[in-house]
Amino acid sequence: MNAWLLGAAVLLVTLLGVGIFAFRGPMFDRLVGLQLASAIGTLALLLLAEGYGRDIYFDLAVVLAAVSFGGTLAFVRFLERWL
Amino acid sequence: MSAGHVAIDALVALSVAVAVLCAVGVLVTREPLDRLHYVTPVAAVSTAVLATAVVLHESFNARGLKAVLVAVTFIVLAPVLTQATARAVRVHRFGDWTIRPDEKKKS
Numbered sequence: 001m002n003a004w005l006l007g008a009a010v011l012l013v014t015l016l017g018v019g020i021f022a023f024r025g026p027m028f029d030r031l032v033g034l035q036l037a038s039a040i041g042t043l044a045l046l047l048l049a050e051g052y053g054r055d056i057y058f059d060l061a062v063v064l065a066a067v068s069f070g071g072t073l074a075f076v077r078f079l080e081r082w083l
Numbered sequence: 084m085s086a087g088h089v090a091i092d093a094l095v096a097l098s099v100a101v102a103v104l105c106a107v108g109v110l111v112t113r114e115p116l117d118r119l120h121y122v123t124p125v126a127a128v129s130t131a132v133l134a135t136a137v138v139l140h141e142s143f144n145a146r147g148l149k150a151v152l153v154a155v156t157f158i159v160l161a162p163v164l165t166q167a168t169a170r171a172v173r174v175h176r177f178g179d180w181t182i183r184p185d186e187k188k189k190s
Contacts, residue, residue, distance in 0.1 A: 003091070003092040003095045003096070004095060007095045007096070007098070007099040010099050010103060011099055011102060011103075014102060014103050014106045017106060017110065018106050018109070018110075021109065021110055026115070027175075028115040028168070028171070028172050028175070029115055029118065031115075031168060031171075032109060032115055032118045032119055032122060032168065033109065035122045035164060035165075035168065036105070036106060036109055036121070036122050036125060039102075039122065039125040039126045039129070039130070039157065039161070040102055040106065040125060042130070042153060042157070043098065043099075043102055043125070043129055043130065043133060046130075046133055046134075046137065046150055046153060047095070047099075047133070049146070050137055050140065050141075050146070050150075055145065055146065058145075058146055058149040058150065059149065061149070061150075061153050062149050062152055062153055062156070065152075065153045065156040065157055065160075066156060066160075069156070069160040069161075069163075069164060072164055072168075073163075073164060073167060076164070076167045076168050076171045077167070077171075079171055079175065080167075080170065080171035080174045080175065
């Protein structure tokens with residue numbers, strides 16, 4: 001196991017904790033958990049891509065970085081206006 | 084192991100450490116507005132450091148450029164998201180995001 005995969009493993013464990021956090025507690029705490037999970041998930045994908053030498057994982061990381069922004073922003077606007 | 088490999092491993096470790104510490108910070112603090120402060124280092128520092136490590140390892144080929152693209156995306160878009168979330172918290176609590184008169188007195 002190289003440093004990339006070791007880092008990815010640590011981040012995936014962290015992602016599990018943040019994921020549990022995003023399922024519990026008040027509404028906006030969950031939203032912050034979702035934001036953090038998006039960033040950590042993207043980092044884990046980058047590490048996995050480099051660790052396994054798979055180009056497609058880099059594409060996934062790029063797409064996740066862009067799409068998670070739009071998704072979280074949609075949640076933010078929804079919570080701000082209607083809840 | 085060359086100095087370059089040591090530098091790359093150190094950058095990967097730094098990136099992961101910042102992400103883990105920020106996750107702990109989010110779990111420990113109580114207020115959503117305080118928690119938001121811990122999201123920014125992951126988006127700004129961790130991604131930039133990791134992109135630097137990938138570029139050192141791969142040079143500026145497709146992989147390196149994609150890692151830089153991810154870092155730039157986060158660095159540009161994360162502050163927008165943080166501001167929007169903080170604004171939503173205030174609107175949800177007070178009905179408006181602007182500073183209230185009692186907050187002006189405190190400052």
